[in-house]
Amino acid sequence: MMIKNVLVRSPLFHYYKAYKYYKRQDIRADVYQNSELNKKRKMVGICTNGSVRQFEKLLKKISITIRNGQRFQNWIDTGIFYCRKNVLIQNTSPDYRKVIDYSLKELKMENTDESNAICMQNRQVLLAVEQYIVRIMSEIRSKTGTAECASEKKRLEQTYIYFKRMYNEKAESLEEALQRILFWSDMFWQTGHMLMGLGRLDMILDRFEISDRENTIKIIQDFYDSLHRYYPFKSGDEALGDTGQIIILGGEAEDGSYFYNEYTYLFIEALKKHKIPDPKLLLRVSDKMPDELLACALKCIATGVGSPLLANDKIIIPSMTEFGYQKEDACNYVVSACWEPFVYGKSAEVNNIRSINYAKAITGMYQSTLFLKCRNYEDILKLYFENLDIVLEEMLLSLDRLEWERDPLLTFFTDGCIENGKDVSEGGAVYTNYGVLGDGFGNTVNSLLFIKDSVYRDGIYTLEKIREICISDYVKEEERKKIARLSNYYGKDEEEVWQTVKRIKEHVFNKCGFYRNKFGGRLKWGVSSSNYMINGKNTAATLDGRRAGEPLNVHISGSGPLPYTELINFASGIEYSNHGFNGNVVDFIVSQNFIDSNFEKFLNFLKLSILNGFFEMQMNVVNSGQLIEAKRNPKEHLDLIVRVWGFSAYFVELPEEYQNLLIKRALISEEKDVG
Amino acid sequence: MERKGKILITNIQRFSLHDGPGIRTTVFLKGCSLRCPWCSNPENLDCNIQPYIENGVEKFYGRYYTCEELYQEIMKDRKYYRGNIKEYCIRNEENIADLPGGITFSGGESLLQIEALVPLCEKLKEEHIHMTSETCLFVPQSSLELAICYMDFFYADLKILNVKQCQEIIGGSLELYLSNLNLLLHSGKPVVIRIPVIGGFTDTRDNMERAIQLICEYANDEKVNLLKIELIKEHNLGISKYQSLAMCNAGYKTPEYKGVSDEVIELYKEKIAEKIKEKIPVDVCKI
Numbered sequence: 037m038m039i040k041n042v043l044v045r046s047p048l049f050h051y052y053k054a055y056k057y058y059k060r061q062d063i064r065a066d067v068y069q070n071s072e073l074n075k076k077r078k079m080v081g082i083c084t085n086g087s088v089r090q091f092e093k094l095l096k097k098i099s100i101t102i103r104n105g106q107r108f109q110n111w112i113d114t115g116i117f118y119c120r121k122n123v124l125i126q127n128t129s130p131d132y133r134k135v136i137d138y139s140l141k142e143l144k145m146e147n148t149d150e151s152n153a154i155c156m157q158n159r160q161v162l163l164a165v166e167q168y169i170v171r172i173m174s175e176i177r178s179k180t181g182t183a184e185c186a187s188e189k190k191r192l193e194q195t196y197i198y199f200k201r202m203y204n205e206k207a208e209s210l211e212e213a214l215q216r217i218l219f220w221s222d223m224f225w226q227t228g229h230m231l232m233g234l235g236r237l238d239m240i241l242d243r244f245e246i247s248d249r250e251n252t253i254k255i256i257q258d259f260y261d262s263l264h265r266y267y268p269f270k271s272g273d274e275a276l277g278d279t280g281q282i283i284i285l286g287g288e289a290e291d292g293s294y295f296y297n298e299y300t301y302l303f304i305e306a307l308k309k310h311k312i313p314d315p316k317l318l319l320r321v322s323d324k325m326p327d328e329l330l331a332c333a334l335k336c337i338a339t340g341v342g343s344p345l346l347a348n349d350k351i352i353i354p355s356m357t358e359f360g361y362q363k364e365d366a367c368n369y370v371v372s373a374c375w376e377p378f379v380y381g382k383s384a385e386v387n388n389i390r391s392i393n394y395a396k397a398i399t400g401m402y403q404s405t406l407f408l409k410c411r412n413y414e415d416i417l418k419l420y421f422e423n424l425d426i427v428l429e430e431m432l433l434s435l436d437r438l439e440w441e442r443d444p445l446l447t448f449f450t451d452g453c454i455e456n457g458k459d460v461s462e463g464g465a466v467y468t469n470y471g472v473l474g475d476g477f478g479n480t481v482n483s484l485l486f487i488k489d490s491v492y493r494d495g496i497y498t499l500e501k502i503r504e505i506c507i508s509d510y511v512k513e514e515e516r517k518k519i520a521r522l523s524n525y526y527g528k529d530e531e532e533v534w535q536t537v538k539r540i541k542e543h544v545f546n547k548c549g550f551y552r553n554k555f556g557g558r559l560k561w562g563v564s565s566s567n568y569m570i571n572g573k574n575t576a577a578t579l580d581g582r583r584a585g586e587p588l589n590v591h592i593s594g595s596g597p598l599p600y601t602e603l604i605n606f607a608s609g610i611e612y613s614n615h616g617f618n619g620n621v622v623d624f625i626v627s628q629n630f631i632d633s634n635f636e637k638f639l640n641f642l643k644l645s646i647l648n649g650f651f652e653m654q655m656n657v658v659n660s661g662q663l664i665e666a667k668r669n670p671k672e673h674l675d676l677i678v679r680v681w682g683f684s685a686y687f688v689e690l691p692e693e694y695q696n697l698l699i700k701r702a703l704i705s706e707e708k709d710v711g
Numbered sequence: 712m713e714r715k716g717k718i719l720i721t722n723i724q725r726f727s728l729h730d731g732p733g734i735r736t737t738v739f740l741k742g743c744s745l746r747c748p749w750c751s752n753p754e755n756l757d758c759n760i761q762p763y764i765e766n767g768v769e770k771f772y773g774r775y776y777t778c779e780e781l782y783q784e785i786m787k788d789r790k791y792y793r794g795n796i797k798e799y800c801i802r803n804e805e806n807i808a809d810l811p812g813g814i815t816f817s818g819g820e821s822l823l824q825i826e827a828l829v830p831l832c833e834k835l836k837e838e839h840i841h842m843t844s845e846t847c848l849f850v851p852q853s854s855l856e857l858a859i860c861y862m863d864f865f866y867a868d869l870k871i872l873n874v875k876q877c878q879e880i881i882g883g884s885l886e887l888y889l890s891n892l893n894l895l896l897h898s899g900k901p902v903v904i905r906i907p908v909i910g911g912f913t914d915t916r917d918n919m920e921r922a923i924q925l926i927c928e929y930a931n932d933e934k935v936n937l938l939k940i941e942l943i944k945e946h947n948l949g950i951s952k953y954q955s956l957a958m959c960n961a962g963y964k965t966p967e968y969k970g971v972s973d974e975v976i977e978l979y980k981e982k983i984a985e986k987i988k989e990k991i992p993v994d995v996c997k998i
């Protein structure tokens with residue numbers, strides 16, 4: 037893992053990533069090859085780690101790409117990259133209100149205190165950006181001369197004005213504001229940041245009047261296309277689609293009212309009509325939201341585009357205030373790339389810094405010599421917690437070793453840095469907590485309750501026998517199926533399942549609740565994870581019929597078919613306080629036909645589920661037949677979108693193991709034989 | 712096992728959206744008074760626990776529940792039994808969507824175990840939980856009267872309306888059916904009539920005409936609270952259950968469905984609508 041972390045930060049990795057981007061041979065490569073790649077560029081690394089000088093140098097070297105016929109101009113020079121020594125704070129959403137509502141001139145005026153190092157750093161950033169814009173305007177001017185028709189010319193002239201106005205004016209229209217967001221967002225990607233979200237766009241665009249609804253949708257769709265342009269480049273290494281470009285919509289305000297506006301609808305409508313997996317949407321839901329908005333979201337979800345993910349303010353905001361965020365800030369939460377809540381514009385929090393592999397402690401437990409000496413379920417739990425402590429201690433130690441890369445760009449966008457006189461890498465932000473994910477939580481609950489019932493209550497198995505079965509990695513398929521059937525607990529709304537969840541969470545709190553990082557920030561955790569596949573590969577067989585190397589349980593989902601109400605009841609019965617709010621997603625599969633033919637009832641189900649109290653919810657709107665057919669004939673299903681851990685992706689582009697897992701889960705949800 | 716006062720159930724289906732208003736929990740009661748050759752729930756015919764084989768493993772259809780056990784199970788989704796109105800005795804089909812979810816007793820024939828269900832129904836009624844019954848109406852009148860006391864909504868089947876065929880094909884007394892239908896429709900409780908359209912059995916011209924005539928009579932009766940007519944197209948989703956039961960020699964004949972065309976169903980629907988002058992909505996339901 038450590039070697040991987042070092043490699044990921046090295047120029048070699050960026051070179052490899054860019055190379056892969058150019059040389060894509062996958063099924064949708066044609067789509068990306070058409071997106072005007074700069075194939076002739078040499079790979080250039082910019083050294084001078086983390087300083088503003090590095091940022092200045094970078095902006096001077098970027099090859100600017102202006103395209104004819106585009107509403108928005110955006111580019112990433114994929115051949116140019118930062119060299120850095122430490123880890124960048126990323127997986128975050130800058131508050132772009134700063135650059136929409138203020139001109140560069142005004143922003144410079146806010147950074148005049150020469151005694152404040154961060155003011156000076158911000159000023160240098162702004163000066164470098166001003167110089168960069170001069171180059172951009174020159175490029176646009178020369179491109180305007182080659183425009184083939186009057187409309188193209190007019191568009192480029194308009195874009196020229198937008199860039200020029202950045203010096204002295206705040207944005208005046210939706211189009212201008214979105215162009216600014218694209219410009220600054222691309223600078224984050226250009227400086228090596230990954231998984232960069234877009235923030236609360238409906239809120240920050242609120243002041244721009246909508247005169248023509250259809251035209252506004254078209255503008256937003258063009259904005260989506262611009263964000264999507266460098267999709268393979270922006271995607272993480274594990275799977276295409278993991279870009280983290282998330283747009284947050286709606287949400288409860290501090291006074292308890294629900295904020296939404298016409299843009300909330302239009303961002304959803306635009307995605308519904310223009311199905312692409314990236315960017316993705318998250319809708320903050322509440323019992324105070326209008327039914328029409330929830331219906332609008334459901335119609336979008338029903339298209340199979342994979343979003344919006346629903347985040348329940350009734351549960352999330354109190355969990356955040358209990359943790360220590362100010363109420364006003366908690367009400368202004370966004371999420372990291374997928375689902376981890378944090379405060380918008382005031383945080384330098386890395387929310388998926390590590391993952392707690394709960395299942396690893398199960399394997400440690402049954403491999404221990406003490407396992408066979410356990411006389412009852414309490415002994416088993418004690419042994420499990422001893423093994424979990426090893427996992428937790430290892431994780432906490434690794435957190436203390438982290439060093440952050442100086443980051444002038446994110447520092448400029450983050451409140452608290454000027455007041456504290458510190459860069460985000462030095463703990464300058466208002467909030468500096470860390471967040472960790474959770475893997476194999478479901479496998480753990482299933483394994484423990486299997487022992488409780490099948491060994492100690494029913495006497496179907498002995499500890500010796502189940503240990504032997506697991507160490508042999510379920511050599512007999514029939515035995516594996518039997519244990520899988522007997523250990524199907526997670527997701528059921530039964531008291532003993534909740535109690536087991538509660539005891540594990542309490543143990544984590546007792547062990548990690550005291551943690552303070554070097555900035556004084558605390559640790560938060562959740563039971564969702566993006567690592568169920570990767571960590572599954574390194575985890576031996578668990579006591580729930582899962583073989584060594586197989587994927588771990590996905591988020592909050594059942595290992596067998598469950599009524600949706602039961603799954604939501606289960607998720608709503610989990611306590612998310614005590615730092616346990618770092619992403620807890622209910623994840624289930626539902627067919628489009630089912631939603632369409634029961635729309636009103638399904639909508640009611642969502643409304644009542646919000647009241648019931650789920651934390652977050654996402655749906656894969658597919659069926660097993662579609663997925664099997666798409667795997668068999670990928671060329672016929674190039675545009676089939678699925679939801680992976682916290683992002684949407686084209687099914688045919690996913691690694692085979694992810695395809696297989698989705699097919700298996702769809703078959704289970706349809707109560708069909710998975711073979 | 713002590714069975715007195717217990718209820719024999721084959722399945723409790725949560726998040727059920729097709730068995731009544733709102734989000735429901737459907738309780739499938741074991742045992743039926745008829746033997747319809749097209750039945751898609753053969754596991755609910757016999758009123759005893761029955762073995763069957765699934766994937767080579769012997770399992771059993773049916774489990775006895777006390778009212779309390781059943782109450783605990785069906786109330787797990789009580790948070791989802793919410794609607795827009797508190798008065799359940801609606802008189803308009805459009806108001807069905809406003810009714811809350813709740814519990815649906817299905818089967819088999821749900822009313823065969825109504826006496827055992829009374830303590831549960833009392834409790835549910837106290838808590839204002841909406842209750843629906845799906846019934847073929849081939850039950851003693853006393854059972855129906857009891858059900859009318861507790862149920863808020865009924866789905867009543869309309870199958871074969873020829874005395875002889877009714878007896879020979881499905882094993883029921885048409886006289887009893889008609890008497891119970893009359894009782895139910897005049898009870899004031901909201902009723903939806905469900906007509907299974909089955910090739911070779913209920914789709915004959917004669918049977919369709921009799922059905923239309925019967926519906927017409929009630930459609931014109933203002934005292935009757937008939938909300939809707941639903942035509943259910945035949946399907947073969949129960950075949951695998953016949954096969955699983957056959958492995959344990961249950962003795963049921965697996966249905967040979969002749970099929971019903973969409974045109975026949977649509978024509979049937981139009982005829983009913985025309986005759987009743989669209990006083991009551993008619994829908995086609997495909998499962």
